[in-house]
Amino acid sequence: MFMELDDLKTIWRDYDSTLEKSLNLNLHTLDLIQTQKIKSALKPLYWQRIIEITFHTIAIVLLSVFCYYNYNQLPYAISAYVLITFYSLAFRNCFIQLGSLNDINADKNIISIQTSLARIQSNSVNFVRLSVLFIPALLSFPVVISKAINDLELKSFSNFDIFKQTNGNWFNAEIIAFAILVPLGIWFYNEIDYKNVNKKWVKNVIEKASGIRVRKVIEYIKELQVLKYGSV
């Protein structure tokens, strides 16, 4: 069967008049849908933070146990304390973000959602700054782990002793790494600040630190503002 385009146009016109009678645009739901979009986009972040908090808690507990058994062996204890400090700060950061995400979930008003979002953003930036500052400290991991393996007498891992592996040169290597990375970390920590946002690379780091979801939500909020008030 072959239909002429004019026949299709007639079908289309009939369709149009059916739609005219039956279709409705629920424009009043636009704000609601947009708010739902914001919450929906942030939901996975909530679970990410819970997983991170769990991981940080386990790390803190294990490192504390390690410290308890090795408190009199200064190099190991110091390494573990540094790592505990890092994980505690990371834990605190996640906890604050979780609180802000909860606030967003409970809020209906744009200003308070924006405030919570700004808090999440600044926390994410702080975490990036902190992580870079702590890179030298994370070098303590092999020391702590190899000592823990020895203490636990794990035979299959007995070869993993960072001091033996490096013929005792581990501390020298770490001192060199510290000498290079600590000033770099301090410089980065000072540079990544909102006051330096005029620098392109700083702006990029700050924007990317909070991740694609938060950036998307900021866009959705701008749209919600346009819907509610007609301008951003």
Add this chain to the structure above:
Amino acid sequence: MAADKQAFVKRMQENKNIIFKICNSYCSKKEDRDDLAQEIVLNLWKSFAGFTPNFKFSTWMYRIALNVAISFYRKEMRTIKFDAYSEDLIVFSADSDEKVEIEKNLGLLQKFILELNEIDKSIMLLYLDDKSYREIAEITGISESNVATKINRIKNKLKSKF
């Protein structure tokens, strides 16, 4: 601003069919359709202040709505999956949805439009809505002769379907 919003809502209700037909032609899933409708209304609202009565409203609306639909289709803007909305933006009065689906040829035509590429979809929609070649060219931003060529190609494709 409140008066503008009222005028905008009135215009949207008058031209709701355009939004629905575009969304239906660019999205096969209901939830995508609602997302696109929302995106279209939002963009129309953003541009509404710039609308001058020198233009035909439907032409202005088509131009913006089709641009949004094409970029939605191209970029697959739904990179983030959303929970189902508690209320729909596009709603049908009771039992009417079924009535729209009953017509067999309409179903075939909708399927045919869904299978077209994003530019041909818009040309086909405008053609079916009785827009002249000049208007189609103005809305889609391609030349009139190009519009004519594309419509001929679409007609040939149509012959094999109907």
